[in-house]
Amino acid sequence: MRCAIYPGSFDPITNGHLDVIERARKLFDEVVVAVAHNDEKQPLFSLKDRLDLLRQTAGKIDNVRIAEFEGLLVEFARKEEAGAVIRGLRAVSDFEFEFQMALMNRKLDTSVETIFLMPKEEYTYLSSRIVKEIARLGGDVSGFVPACVAKALSTKFG
Secondary structure, eight states: OOEEEEEEOOTTOOHHHHHHHHHHHHHOSEEEEEEEOOTTSOOSSOHHHHHHHHHHTGGGSTTEEEEEEOSOHHHHHHHTTOOEEEEEOOSHHHHHHHHHHHHHHHHHOTTOEEEEEOOOGGGTTOOHHHHHHHHHTTOOOTTTSOHHHHHHHHHHHO
16 A cells, blocks of 8 residues: 655645645555644644644545654654655745755655645645734635634634
8 A cells, every 4th residue: 555644734724735635645545644743833723623623624535544743754654654755845945945854854764755746826825824824814714724724713813
């Protein structure tokens, strides 16, 4: 079985993330959407809330599983028997950081490949950070995130 990990903070999940998940699902038998547990970041949503929102959205997609991880991504990939890590690239500005991470992951474990996927053109400007800022300022985010995420953002900032 070909398994891939799609890691991220997903704070919150956006339509761009969902697009990348759908693309990855066409290439792999299973996609594990893995929420990184990072004590150094101060997310808007708790780990539990992010996992819940992912289960309500990406978790309903066939052959997609939601998980959490902490520590090295390649170790999690090894534990999950995943041969690939999926990373979304929106713009050239994402590439340098993602390229460095991919090379480091390859150095740590040569059996794990990194696959870069681009979302639909309409999502190339979209990021969780921008969505949170729009919601914080009272803007309508319904075109950028699933309905349950828009509601959760409204509750946080309402």
